Structure formats: structure tokens, C-alpha cells
Amino acid sequence: MSEIKIQEKTPVSERKMAVQVDDLTVAYNYKPVLWDIDLEIPEGVLMAIVGPNGAGKSTLIKAILGILKPIAGSVTIYGKPYDEQRKLVAYVPQKGSVDWDFPTTALDVVMMGTYGSLGWIKRPGLKEKKSSLEALEKVGMLAFKNRQISQLSGGQQQRIFLARALVQDASIYFMDEPFQGVDATTEIAIINILKELRKAGKTVIVVHHDLQTVPEYFDWVTFLNVKKIATGPVKDIFNDDNLTKTYGINYKVSIQE
Amino acid sequence: MDIQEYFSLVFSDYTLRTITLGTAILGAVTGMLGSFAVLRKQSLLGDAISHAALPGIAIAFLITGSKDTNTLLIGALISGLIGTFWIRGIVTKTHLKSDTALGLILSLFFGFGMLLLTFIQKQPNANQAGLDKYLFGQAATLVEKDVWLMAIITGLCLFVLLFFWKEFKLFLFDADYAKTLGFNTNFIDILITSFIVLAIVLGLQTVGVVLMSAMLLAPAAAARQWTNSLSKMVFLAAIFGAFSGVFGTAISASQNNLSTGPVIVIVASVFVVISFIFSPSRGLLFRQIRFIANRRDLEQQKTLAFMYHIAETHDNISHPHTIKILNNFQGYTRKTLQKLVDKGYVTLDGTMWSLTEKGFETAANLYNQQALKDE
Ligand SMILES: Nc1ncnc2c1ncn2[C@@H]1O[C@H](COP(=O)(O)OP(=O)(O)O)[C@@H](O)[C@H]1O
Ligand SMILES: [Mg+2]
Numbered sequence: 001m002s003e004i005k006i007q008e009k010t011p012v013s014e015r016k017m018a019v020q021v022d023d024l025t026v027a028y029n030y031k032p033v034l035w036d037i038d039l040e041i042p043e044g045v046l047m048a049i050v051g052p053n054g055a056g057k058s059t060l061i062k063a064i065l066g067i068l069k070p071i072a073g074s075v076t077i078y079g080k081p082y083d084e085q086r087k088l089v090a091y092v093p094q095k096g097s098v099d100w101d102f103p104t105t106a107l108d109v110v111m112m113g114t115y116g117s118l119g120w121i122k123r124p125g126l127k128e129k130k131s132s133l134e135a136l137e138k139v140g141m142l143a144f145k146n147r148q149i150s151q152l153s154g155g156q157q158q159r160i161f162l163a164r165a166l167v168q169d170a171s172i173y174f175m176d177e178p179f180q181g182v183d184a185t186t187e188i189a190i191i192n193i194l195k196e197l198r199k200a201g202k203t204v205i206v207v208h209h210d211l212q213t214v215p216e217y218f219d220w221v222t223f224l225n226v227k228k229i230a231t232g233p234v235k236d237i238f239n240d241d242n243l244t245k246t247y248g249i250n251y252k253v254s255i256q257e
Numbered sequence: 258m259d260i261q262e263y264f265s266l267v268f269s270d271y272t273l274r275t276i277t278l279g280t281a282i283l284g285a286v287t288g289m290l291g292s293f294a295v296l297r298k299q300s301l302l303g304d305a306i307s308h309a310a311l312p313g314i315a316i317a318f319l320i321t322g323s324k325d326t327n328t329l330l331i332g333a334l335i336s337g338l339i340g341t342f343w344i345r346g347i348v349t350k351t352h353l354k355s356d357t358a359l360g361l362i363l364s365l366f367f368g369f370g371m372l373l374l375t376f377i378q379k380q381p382n383a384n385q386a387g388l389d390k391y392l393f394g395q396a397a398t399l400v401e402k403d404v405w406l407m408a409i410i411t412g413l414c415l416f417v418l419l420f421f422w423k424e425f426k427l428f429l430f431d432a433d434y435a436k437t438l439g440f441n442t443n444f445i446d447i448l449i450t451s452f453i454v455l456a457i458v459l460g461l462q463t464v465g466v467v468l469m470s471a472m473l474l475a476p477a478a479a480a481r482q483w484t485n486s487l488s489k490m491v492f493l494a495a496i497f498g499a500f501s502g503v504f505g506t507a508i509s510a511s512q513n514n515l516s517t518g519p520v521i522v523i524v525a526s527v528f529v530v531i532s533f534i535f536s537p538s539r540g541l542l543f544r545q546i547r548f549i550a551n552r553r554d555l556e557q558q559k560t561l562a563f564m565y566h567i568a569e570t571h572d573n574i575s576h577p578h579t580i581k582i583l584n585n586f587q588g589y590t591r592k593t594l595q596k597l598v599d600k601g602y603v604t605l606d607g608t609m610w611s612l613t614e615k616g617f618e619t620a621a622n623l624y625n626q627q628a629l630k631d632e
Contacts, residue, residue, distance in 0.1 A: 028352070029352055062433070065436075065437045066436065066437070067433045067436050067437060083439075086437065086438070086439050089437070091434060091437045093431065093433055093434055097431070097433065098430060098431045099296075099298075099430075102296065102429070102430050102487075103296075103481065103484060103485045103486055103487045103489075103490050104426070104430065104485070104486070104487055105485075105486075108426075109430070112426075112427050112430070112431070112434070115423060115424075115427055115435075115438055115440075116437075116438030116439055118423075119439075120421075120424065120440070121420065121421070121423075121424075122423075123422075123423060124423070148485040150485075
């Protein structure tokens with residue numbers, strides 16, 4: 001993985017494309033929820049995907065990760081199909097997508113992040129346990145390692161999910177609403193970890209809801225509402241015009257105020 | 258025969274031993290696999306599979322004319338599998354909810370099965386009698402080779418379970434994530450579902466089509482109440498299932514006219530009821546007790562905190578104050594005061610109270626603890 005490490009200072013124009021999406025169209029029923037999406041994500045960015053509820057943000061991530069089969073279009077990760085590159089990619093699903101009453105512990109869930117590199121049949125051993133404990137430590141959850149996951153707060157559950165992705169030691173991280181339902185302390189803890197990932201040359205893609213914090217947290221942004229509205233550096237394209245196009249309401253008195 | 262007699266006979270009497278062993282093994286394997294159905298919230302799956310198996314039994318009989326259990330169960334297995342994979346197909350190809358698909362297949366196959374049974378019933382040859390035993394099961398017809406078959410399938414199931422444990426767990430908790438890690442979730446799903454079909458078909462002779470899904474769900478639902486670990490849950494479900502089998506057989510053997518299948522299911526349900534009431538962490542009873550205890554603790558803590566604020570204003574924390582002051586504080590009762598005295602936090606002298614050293618420290622800590630809890 002070291003060969004694709006990059007310097008944060010490298011100008012974006014000279015960077016490789018971490019993710020490339022071409023003409024992607026996805027539908028659950030007959031009506032497409034993503035329509036003809038073209039998207040290039042340069043490596044080393046911390047990117048927000050913004051858009052109203054039901055815009056297809058989760059669907060976009062799921063299609064990129066091969067969870068959903070698109071009707072049309074293609075996705076490549078560093079120039080190759082996802083299937084060949086999955087070890088470079090980690091995923092934090094939306095917290096509500098699993099049953100937190102499942103009989104298992106925090107450490108166990110984090111350990112699942114090692115299953116991909118283990119492959120079929122092989123059981124996690126000491127090495128996997130060690131890296132999982134380190135990840136728990138990083139997200140400040142080491143003291144809760146043996147907790148049944150239903151007895152964690154929403155913010156703690158979110159941290160567990162983040163730790164599970166960190167264990168994957170990937171180059172590209174996809175996170176679906178990692179700030180959903182977390183308190184201010186957790187939000188700061190999480191964003192610091194994300195910024196650290198970027199500093200280490202990783203690409204981090206985050207579905208994000210709080211428009212106020214976009215300029216503070218992210219350097220790259222994609223506006224999505226069924227179609228891709230815009231994508232690029234936050235300082236260039238995060239403006240009222242794109243917000244209005246995406247959310248359909250007049251955003252004149254937004255953000256800066 | 259009474260229950261005592263049953264247990265003294267079970268080791269020596271061949272028939273009794275066979276039936277008991279059969280129902281115990283059946284209970285264990287359905288309990289194990291039922292854990293997966295329960296965790297996937299597929300409570301209708303067992304019903305759909307068992308009902309879908311019925312036409313297979315009838316068709317196997319119509320084709321072969323044989324009443325041999327294994328022949329009929331192979332028919333059941335085939336139609337159970339067809340039904341199950343139709344359900345999968347319906348769910349992935351159309352936009353029907355999985356409950357709808359399950360219900361649809363269940364009624365369709367069961368209706369067709371009943372139709373065939375009635376048709377067979379009306380045939381002139383007398384051979385047909387007895388197929389309807391698959392509706393409610395007839396444990397008494399279990400013979401040694403049936404038990405062997407059950408034991409082999411259970412062993413195979415156990416082996417697969419241990420072999421793919423990690424994959425099963427990952428799939429059950431977060432199937433999408435499993436997919437992104439490169440696991441073939443379709444394969445895992447088909448493996449689990451096929452074993453559930455197999456276990457259900459094995460139970461048709463003993464428990465029957467109608468009640469079979471209870472055998473799948475009841476031990477697992479009961480087991481979930483007692484543990485927060487997947488492996489312990491699967492293990493406990495197997496134990497509960499096996500005990501339901503043994504006790505059910507014992508009770509029905511000692512009461513002449515009770516058929517075994519329904520009694521086994523009732524015993525399994527008793528496990529569920531007991532578990533839902535008495536489980537220490539999830540049961541209704543202890544939840545209620547904890548709730549009351551919490552409320553009492555809270556009252557005491559509030560009273561102690563109030564006293565702490567009064568005591569704080571004096572240099573000597575144990576300076577006595579009149580009980581009347583406490584009356585201003587809502588939530589205070591004589592009983593909580595007495596409890597605080599019992600705990601050594603407060604001393605009483607006539608109508609005066611004073612905080613002890615221990616009481617003062619405890620009260621001071623309460624705030625820190627509260628802060629920690631909110632974290
Ligand atoms: N499993 C599904 N089946 C059918 N429709 C779905 C499914 N998941 C999402 N949708 C629909 O697809 C659209 C996009 O959903 P989603 O990607 O979850 O939006 P977002 O994450 O931006 O809120 C919504 O209209 C939603 O109702
Ligand atoms: Mg979403």
C-alpha cells in the first residue's frame with residue numbers, strides 16, 4: 001500500500017484518481033435513484049457527499065462498493081474493478097443498517113474488520129486481536145471492549161464502526177453518516193481521526209448532513225441529488241448556487257452567516 | 258406409566274430409547290439452526306419451509322407408492338428447497354417484502370399439499386392411510402435408522418457451523434459489510450438456509466408440518482434471553498431444544514393419549530415463557546425489580562445530595578440539622594432517611610440529623626459518577 005502513499009502537499013492536478021465512476025445508473029425499482037453519475041475522486045482528499053434525504057448518497061457508496069449492482073456504468077478503484085482492489089477499501093455503513101441487539105461485544109465487531117484479509121475459514125488470532133485493540137484505543141473505546149454492543153450509546157456504536165474500518169488499514173475509506181446521532185465530543189474525536197487519515201495520504205469519503213461544518217471539516221465536496229450536481233474543492237464550489245441546485249430551496253442566507 | 262417410570266424405562270426399553278434419542282437430537286439441531294433464523298428476524302421462514310414440504314411428501318407417495326419415511330422425506334426436502342428458493346427469487350426479482358413472499362409460498366404449497374392429500378385419501382387402495390401423520394407428526398413411528406439419519410445430519414451441521422463460524426457471524430450481523438470484504442454472501446445464505454430446510458424436513462415425521470416452525474424458533478428465542486454471546490446462544494438453544502424433546506416425550510409417554518409433537522412444542526414454549534420472565538438481564542421480572550431498585554436508589558441519592566448541600570455550608574460537615582429542613586425537599590421520606598442511616602451515611606439524634614464522613618464523601622462522589630455515566 002505504501003506505493004500509493006502521497007504527500008498532502010501534492011497538487012491535486014498531479015494526483016492519481018482513487019475512485020472513478022463512469023455513467024453510473026442505479027435503480028431499486030423502475031425509477032433510477034442515481035442517474036448517469038460521473039465522478040472522479042483524487043487520492044488524498046477528505047470529501048463530503050451532500051444532498052437531501054433520499055438523494056442516493058448511501059446508494060452511491062453501495063454501488064461503488066459492489067453491494068448493489070448498477071443498471072449501467074462502471075466503477076474503478078485506482079484504475080481497476082472493485083473486486084481486485086477490495087483490500088484498499090474500507091467501509092463504515094450507516095449505523096442504523098445493523099441490529100445493535102445482536103449478541104456480540106464491541107471487540108468482536110471491530111475484529112470483523114480483519115476478516116477480509118483473513119479470507120474464508122481462517123480464524124482471527126493474536127495479531128488480529130492486537131490490531132483490533134489498537135483501533136479501539138484510537139477511537140477511545142478500549143475500556144468498552146467487552147461491552148455488549150446494545151449497551152453502548154449511539155456515539156459509542158459509531159466509534160466502534162469507525163474502529164472496525166480502521167482495522168482494515170485501507171487506502172480509501174467510505175463512511176455513511178459517521179456523525180449521525182453523536183455528541184459534540186465524539187464528533188470532534190471522529191473528525192480528528194479523519195484528518196489524521198488524510199494526513200497519512202488516505203482518501204476519505206463521507207456522507208455528511210451538517211452543511212455548516214463542511215468548509216471546516218472537508219477540502220473536497222460532491223453535491224448529489226439523483227444526478228451529480230457538482231464535485232470539486234470546497235473553496236471553489238461550495239456556494240449558494242450549488243446548494244440551491246441540490247436542495248431546491250433558496251440558500252442565499254446560508255453557511256457564511 | 259408415570260414420569261418416574263418413564264425415566265427408569267428410557268434406558269432399557271428399546272422403543273422408548275429410540276424415540277427419546279430422536280426427539281432430543283431433533284430438538285438440538287433445530288435449536289442450533291433456529292438461532293440463525295431468530296437473529297435474521299425470519300420468524301416465518303420455518304413455517305414457510307415446513308408447509309412447502311407437504312406437497313413433496315404427497316408427490317413422492319404418488320410416484321413411488323411407498324410409505325417408506327426416507328422416500329417421503331426426500332420428496333419433502335425437494336419441495337421444501339424449491340419453495341425456499343422461490344421465496345429468495347421472489348424477493349430479489351420483484352419488490353415484494355420477504356414476509357409477503359414467505360406467506361405467499363407458504364399458503365400456495367400448503368394448499369397444494371392438502372389438495373394432494375385429499376386426492377390420495379380418496380384413492381381406492383388402502384395403502385394411503387397415514388400420510389396425514391406428517392401434519393402433526395407421530396414420534397412413535399421413529400425407528401433406529403431415522404435416529405441415525407438425524408444424528409448424521411446433526412453432526413454434519415455442527416461441522417459446517419464450526420467451519421464457517423466466522424463467516425456466519427459476520428453475515429448475520431452485517432451482510433453488506435461481509436460483501437464488501439469479499440465474502441460471497443449468497444453462498445453463506447444458501448448454506449444456512451439449506452441446513453434449516455434439512456433440519457425442518459427431518460422433524461416432519463416427529464413434530465409435523467404445522468408445528469415445526471415452533472421447534473425452530475422457541476429454543477432460540479429462549480436462549481437469546483440468557484446470553485449476549487452468539488456461541489453461547491447457539492449452544493443454549495441446542496440444549497433447550499434437546500430438553501424439550503426429552504421432556505415432551507416423557508410427558509406424552511406417561512399420558513397415554515397425548516401425541517408427542519404438540520407436547521414437545523408446549524415444553525419448548527414453557528422454556529420461552531420462563532426465559533422471557535426470569536432472565537437476569539433481559540427478563541421482565543428483573544427489569545421491573547431493577548427499575549424499582551433504581552428509583553429507590555435515586556430517591557436516596559437525591560436526599561443525600563440535598564443534605565450534602567446543607568452540610569457544605571458548615572465548617573463541620575457533621576453539624577446536626579433538624580429533620581424539618583428536609584421537609585422542604587420534595588421526594589424525601591422517612592424510609593429513605595432510615596435507609597441512609599442503615600448505610601452509615603447519616604446519624605439520627607432525636608429530631609436532628611447529621612452527615613457522617615462516609616456520607617459526605619459518597620455525596621461528593623455522586624456528582625463525579627453522574628458525570629461519568631452521562632459520558
Ligand atoms: N432497499 C431499497 N429498496 C427500494 N428503494 C430504496 C432502497 N434503499 C433506498 N431506496 C430508495 O432510494 C432512494 C435513495 O436512497 P438512499 O441512497 O438511501 O438516500 P440517502 O442516503 O441519500 O438518504 C430513496 O428514494 C430511497 O427510498
Ligand atoms: Mg443514507
